[in-house]
Amino acid sequence: MFNFLFKNKVRKYTFSGGIHPKENKHYTEECPIEKLPLPKIVYIPLSQHTGKIAKPILKVGDKVKVGQLIGEADGRISANIHSSISGVVKDLKELPHPLIFSRVLTYVIENDGEDIWEENIKKEFVEKDFSSEEIIEKVHKAGIVGLGGAAFPTAVKLSPPKEKVIDALIINGCECEPYLTNDYRLMIEKPKEIILGALLLKKALEKNSKNIRLIFGIEDNKEKAIEIFNSYKKEYNFEVYTLKTKYPQGAEKQLIKAILKREVPSGGLPFDVGVVVQNVGTAYACYEACYFDKPLFERVITVSGNGIKEKKNLLVRIGTPVKDIVNYCGGYVGEIKKIIFGGPIMGVAIYSEDMPIVKGTTGILFFNERDVLLEKEKDCIRCGRCVEACPMGLLPCELHKFIKKREFDKARDYSLLDCIECGSCAFACPAKIKLVQSFKFGKQEIWKKEKK
Amino acid sequence: MNEKLIVSISPHIRSDISVEKIMWSVVWALIPATIGAGYFFGIRAIVLIIISVVTALISEYICNLIFKREISIFDGSAVITGILLAFNLPPQVPFFIPIIGSFFAIVVVKQLFGGLGYNFLNPALAARAFLVASFPQTMSASYTAPYYGTISGFDTVTQATPLSAIKNTKIMGTPEDLEILLDKATSWESLKNLFFGNVGGCLGETSAILLLIGAIYLLIKKYIDYRIPLSYLLTCFVLSLIILPIKRFPNYHIFQILSGGLILGAFFMATDYVTSPITKKGRIIFGIGCGILTMLIRHFGGYPEGVSFSILLMNVATPLIENYTKPRVFGKK
Ligand code: SF4
Ligand code: SF4
Numbered sequence: 112m113f114n115f116l117f118k119n120k121v122r123k124y125t126f127s128g129g130i131h132p133k134e135n136k137h138y139t140e141e142c143p144i145e146k147l148p149l150p151k152i153v154y155i156p157l158s159q160h161t162g163k164i165a166k167p168i169l170k171v172g173d174k175v176k177v178g179q180l181i182g183e184a185d186g187r188i189s190a191n192i193h194s195s196i197s198g199v200v201k202d203l204k205e206l207p208h209p210l211i212f213s214r215v216l217t218y219v220i221e222n223d224g225e226d227i228w229e230e231n232i233k234k235e236f237v238e239k240d241f242s243s244e245e246i247i248e249k250v251h252k253a254g255i256v257g258l259g260g261a262a263f264p265t266a267v268k269l270s271p272p273k274e275k276v277i278d279a280l281i282i283n284g285c286e287c288e289p290y291l292t293n294d295y296r297l298m299i300e301k302p303k304e305i306i307l308g309a310l311l312l313k314k315a316l317e318k319n320s321k322n323i324r325l326i327f328g329i330e331d332n333k334e335k336a337i338e339i340f341n342s343y344k345k346e347y348n349f350e351v352y353t354l355k356t357k358y359p360q361g362a363e364k365q366l367i368k369a370i371l372k373r374e375v376p377s378g379g380l381p382f383d384v385g386v387v388v389q390n391v392g393t394a395y396a397c398y399e400a401c402y403f404d405k406p407l408f409e410r411v412i413t414v415s416g417n418g419i420k421e422k423k424n425l426l427v428r429i430g431t432p433v434k435d436i437v438n439y440c441g442g443y444v445g446e447i448k449k450i451i452f453g454g455p456i457m458g459v460a461i462y463s464e465d466m467p468i469v470k471g472t473t474g475i476l477f478f479n480e481r482d483v484l485l486e487k488e489k490d491c492i493r494c495g496r497c498v499e500a501c502p503m504g505l506l507p508c509e510l511h512k513f514i515k516k517r518e519f520d521k522a523r524d525y526s527l528l529d530c531i532e533c534g535s536c537a538f539a540c541p542a543k544i545k546l547v548q549s550f551k552f553g554k555q556e557i558w559k560k561e562k563k
Numbered sequence: 564m565n566e567k568l569i570v571s572i573s574p575h576i577r578s579d580i581s582v583e584k585i586m587w588s589v590v591w592a593l594i595p596a597t598i599g600a601g602y603f604f605g606i607r608a609i610v611l612i613i614i615s616v617v618t619a620l621i622s623e624y625i626c627n628l629i630f631k632r633e634i635s636i637f638d639g640s641a642v643i644t645g646i647l648l649a650f651n652l653p654p655q656v657p658f659f660i661p662i663i664g665s666f667f668a669i670v671v672v673k674q675l676f677g678g679l680g681y682n683f684l685n686p687a688l689a690a691r692a693f694l695v696a697s698f699p700q701t702m703s704a705s706y707t708a709p710y711y712g713t714i715s716g717f718d719t720v721t722q723a724t725p726l727s728a729i730k731n732t733k734i735m736g737t738p739e740d741l742e743i744l745l746d747k748a749t750s751w752e753s754l755k756n757l758f759f760g761n762v763g764g765c766l767g768e769t770s771a772i773l774l775l776i777g778a779i780y781l782l783i784k785k786y787i788d789y790r791i792p793l794s795y796l797l798t799c800f801v802l803s804l805i806i807l808p809i810k811r812f813p814n815y816h817i818f819q820i821l822s823g824g825l826i827l828g829a830f831f832m833a834t835d836y837v838t839s840p841i842t843k844k845g846r847i848i849f850g851i852g853c854g855i856l857t858m859l860i861r862h863f864g865g866y867p868e869g870v871s872f873s874i875l876l877m878n879v880a881t882p883l884i885e886n887y888t889k890p891r892v893f894g895k896k
Contacts, residue, residue: 132576289576364893377894449569456574463568478575489582489638490680495788495841496580504890508841526892534574541580542680548572 123331125355126365128502130535132289132358132456134332138415138422139292144300146426147439149226153195153430154467155181155218156208160256161263162188167216173200178229178406181218184251190264190470191254195408195428198223209452209466210459217467220430233403241401243318246311253400254407254470259283259294259361259390260453262471265397268387269315275382277320279371282309284329284336284391285354285361288454291474293411294391296424298329298336305391306340306347308398312389320385325349327391328370332356358456359533363388365502377529392473407470414440418447418477427468433475434464445479456534489542497536497546503529507536507546514553519560522553530554582679585786586639592777592786593646593831599773600766603709604654608766611652611661616645618665626674640679644668647687650767650827651871652694653705660701664690684878685838688871706763714763717753724763725753726823727867749814757821768824778830790846791839791853792829796820798854806862823868825857832871838878845881845888852877852884 158164165182175181175194182192198221205214241249251266271277282305286294298305313325329337331353340351352370354360364375366388373384381388392410399405408429415422420441427436433450437443451458452472468475497507505526513522530550537546600608623641627634635641648664668690676682695702706724708714715728725748732741747753756762760770767774781787803819804812820826833839833853840849853873860869 374894451575455576460570462570492680492836493841494836498841503893538574541582
């Protein structure tokens with residue numbers, strides 16, 4: 112009799128802690144991905160990934176094509192860098208970087224307007240079987256890194272140590288940061304491509320492990336995406352997990368916990384519990400790298416925030432400066448106060464409109480005065496909201512107290528190093544204490560001491 | 564480079580909750596009971612509350628100046644302390660009592676320890692304890708009957724609050740007297756008076772319903788955590804089942820919950836952020852501790868009611884409780 116009550120009931124998974132910020136995805140979730148017109152000049156830093164900076168292999172004055180290798184991965188944890196336009200290398204010098212606070216060796220390439228692609232990039236899709244080695248090789252060559260923001264070289268992630276048996280590959284479609292819709296649009300517009308890419312990632316991992324489960328984890332605010340992926344799951348043999356919309360659901364550890372109930376040990380990696388997590392955008396990039404031999408020189412970003420006139424999802428070439436995007440999106444609204452690379456909770460505020468899009472840029476948010484509340488810090492009132500919000504089970508207010516008193520050993524005993532800097536605590540704090548800033552500082556002090 | 568761009572560390576958005584918002588909401592939540600105090604005890608009650616609040620604000624302001632701290636009189640916390648202190652005073656105390664009490668609460672208990680967030684005792688309760696110790700006569704003899712009822716809520720003769728009437732009879736009366744008294748005290752009529760506040764007592768503690776209106780608002784807004792009041796009241800109720808004769812169930816047990824400022828204490832004083840544990844488990848233990856102490860003091864101790872001393876004792880135990888209730892760190896153990 113009450114069956115109708117349960118008909119639509121889907122089991123939803125989650126983790127403990129976390130916050131519910133206003134999603135603000137409605138601005139762009141219905142905006143199809145548009146191609147940004149090619150920029151006149153691109154700035155391509157040689158470091159866009161976790162690990163060692165790539166080695167430059169071109170000189171000033173050299174001609175380049177789209178997709179041509181211009182920086183070579185240096186060592187095991189590093190990634191190739193490719194040109195994103197065709198034209199001439201104008202300069203190779205140290206320039207400001209959007210994510211790193213020092214200057215980084217950067218190619219300045221001027222567009223010749225021809226958009227000539229490397230010959231070996233294929234034009235058509237041909238079905239094919241790849242071996243694990245082939246896939247890892249192609250992913251490495253294409254310079255693919257984690258596109259969810261972390262920018263860890265994907266080829267490395269696909270080569271876990273031999274003794275680690277992997278039994279699950281999770282494709283992260285949570286996109287738990289407010290405003291961002293780039294992954295969502297990709298899931299809706301290119302589901303099949305993402306699935307093929309995910310199958311390649313799975314195949315790559317099968318070098319050492321058999322019977323790997325392929326799981327898509329998607330937050331329940333993306334109903335359409337869940338529906339689409341569910342419709343493919345029989346055909347391609349994967350699972351779809353519906354996750355509660357809660358920040359930071361997309362953080363690796365929280366995602367694994369929610370889906371598999373496994374906890375990555377303190378100081379450990381997903382490998383340690385037999386899991387690899389990849390972002391949907393990364394899966395798509397792998398699809399392109401394997402079937403088309405297309406290197407990673409463009410990506411989808413979300414452009415949003417009150418400070419920009421037209422909010423969009425854009426396919427942009429890596430190295431495009433922010434101001435080109437501002438121009439394309441109709442300019443600013445009001446006086447712009449903050450530009451953020453990434454989401455509003457973990458993103459990085461940049462100080463110049465000349466900053467280029469890099470591989471790990473998921474979106475750009477423009478905030479005008481109304482959004483940027485620079486509220487004064489007050490003393491902690493011990494309300495415990497930070498404790499409730501912390502997905503890692505830490506006591507943020509206590510950690511902050513120790514760091515303020517420079518008692519770094521105490522902070523360490525209270526597991527400061529387990530903090531994932533997700534910002535949930537600072538978001539929730541009514542005293543507006545800059546907790547994340549404090550924790551970054553505290554960690555640096557601990558590491559400094561350790562080096563000595 | 565654009566000079567106007569703000570470069571700050573993440574996060575770039577914050578929840579819209581603030582210290583002021585929380586504190587002022589608590590003030591609003593205390594308004595029904597404040598109006599109730601005026602209704603039951605007359606304009607004098609309102610004057611006492613105003614004196615207490617004004618003294619708290621002036622003391623806070625002077626301390627801000629002396630200690631060179633940011634002016635904090637607008638954050639609402641001093642107003643709360645003022646109201647709560649007055650709520651814990653009998654209606655007939657002379658006007659100098661709230662002045663001394665508020666001054667003590669703000670200066671000695673709060674500001675000397677560093678201001679909001681640093682005190683380890685609840686300022687209003689510590690000040691009340693100070694007043695009881697310094698002016699025992701005044702503090703115990705200043706009770707009056709409310710306008711529309713009697714002081715005990717069930718008997719015109721007795722000159723004390725419901726709980727102290729029982730205590731006194733237990734000590735001095737015969738068992739028969741006690742039986743008669745208990746029959747009256749636990750009648751539905753008496754419980755009704757307790758629920759609506761038509762009994763003698765401190766200014767703000769008498770009306771359960773008016774306090775609950777405010778408390779429910781705070782609970783819905785999540786400005787107070789349900790864990791402390793729930794575990795506190797449940798513990799009191801369960802212990803009363805054990806200690807008290809079952810023959811008067813449930814009236815006598817409900818009577819325990821409604822009398823002696825327990826509702827005021829459980830929802831508005833034990834929940835004070837600064838002086839209660841920050842951990843979830845810690846809050847439950849805190850509430851249970853308050854409940855055990857309250858019932859022990861009431862039934863075996865020298866005072867008729869034990870809410871304020873229990874909470875103060877648990878305030879002292881808070882750091883210890885926190886230390887043993889740290890949440891499990893993700894990926895450890
Ligand atoms: S930033 Fe660190 S301390 Fe704060 S909620 Fe996230 S993990 Fe916890
Ligand atoms: S949320 Fe802020 S005010 Fe509340 S306990 Fe944590 S640090 Fe203190």
